[in-house]
Amino acid sequence: MSFTLATWNINSVRLREPIVCKLLEEEAPDVLCLQECKSPVDKIPMERFHALGYTHMVARGQKGYNGVAILSKIPMIEAGAEDHANLGHARHIAGKLENGVTIHNFYVPAGGDKPDREINEKFGQKLDYLTDMRDAFRADAPEKAILVxxxxxxxxxxxxxxxxxxxKIVSHTPVEIEHLAQVQDAGKWVDITRQDIPDGLLYSWWSYRAKDWDEADKGRRLDHVWATPDISASAHSSRVMRAARGWEQPSDxxxxFATFDL
Structure with missing residues (x-):
């Protein structure tokens, strides 16, 4: 079975329902993983998604903050949700497809503005969350899995x-990079995006603060697609859909995207 997967921090699924539907209509990925849904699960606008063929969903949500969801055309059942570091946040959901592949959808804490846990609680929470992810994958090695x-x-x-x-900016500090590397090593995760696009500048996020984000192009690659070694060779066609950053009322x-032939 071949399927295409997309991951997208949507920054409010209800506010940006129109562009979620635009993506589903124009690109039609088999699976769409959303982060920062900012919605209780029962308020996610599933009616339009269902009408577009996305009849399966697993999700965790909360009012106004965080929230993760996986929409799928392919039959899918829930496969768990972890509250890493016991933050009480809706930051992880897993779904298992009918081909046996488990998809983990994560929204790791941003970490605030100062990269110092002594003065910034949010940065400490981010590092603790990553440490807990690492320990979970060490304790239960993933197989036939995708992490996005x-x-x-x-x-x-x-x-x-x-x-x-x-x-010295949160998201690219050495301590964060090391913590993420430990998570990746713990699950033997393969970075699919960089497997397909090994060289060159590559971004998936551009700040709202930039007057002309496209021309300034001060981006960062914060959004990822990983896979376990047993299925990583089946992945191809990775891409960042930069054009969506310029849609009306966009996410930042x-x-x-990535496609898997399994």
């Missing part, structure tokens, strides 16, 4: 617009 989401870290030098300038993130 807004991981809120741009790990490589060419994942940011200026490596030196961003070394762009969708990231």
């Amino acid at each position: 989401g807004d991981l809120n870290i741009a790990p490589r030098e060419d994942d940011v617009w200026d490596h030196k300038k961003l070394l 993130h762009a969708p990231v």
